[in-house]
Amino acid sequence: DTAVSQTPKYLVTQMGNDKSIKCEQNLGHDTMYWYKQDSKKFLKIMFSYNNKELIINETVPNRFSPKSPDKAHLNLHINSLELGDSAVYFCASSQGPNNYGYTFGSGTRLTVV
């Protein structure tokens, strides 16, 4: 069983479209995250939810909106996609803060054309 699963794995779409990426974890973790990895491999946190409550909201365009229907799911919706949104988006989960570390999904490669 995959611990943190994301769908789709690849997403190619045109500028201006709206798309969603889904994430599910079966680890029983309380906290979930979205990270963006750019072409230089740099990882930056975008959002985090703890038990369905938003706890981290970094400086991200408001075209990006996370939604957590329950603590096992965290989806990312992106409106009006732009070329600069092309990246790999990783979902992750953790049991708690600080010293637990994260379990990552395998990533969604988004290409905006």
Place this chain on the structure above:
Amino acid sequence: GNSVTQMEGPVTLSEEAFLTINCTYTATGYPSLFWYVQYPGEGLQLLLKATKADDKGSNKGFEATYRKETTSFHLEKGSVQVSDSAVYFCALSGDSSYKLIFGSGTRLLVRP
């Protein structure tokens, strides 16, 4: 704010060579420190961690020691294999923080 600095890559080694990837950090309080590995086309996997000063994390022949006096957490392996070729990320999590802050990653290429 908290930050992590890693040595720039790529690091290219021959099989069975000794590996060191340097990582230093800036943080207040007592952060936890991590190394993650990303194989091509995959997500990040936790390689090892250390949660307090002088702790040594180890896994799969890799080691790193949490040095508070030098604010460092260098990754070492005595004898690398071709299968170790990947990107390695140093990361820290501050006191009671959910946020994991990553370094810029170091690509390791091991040649047969």
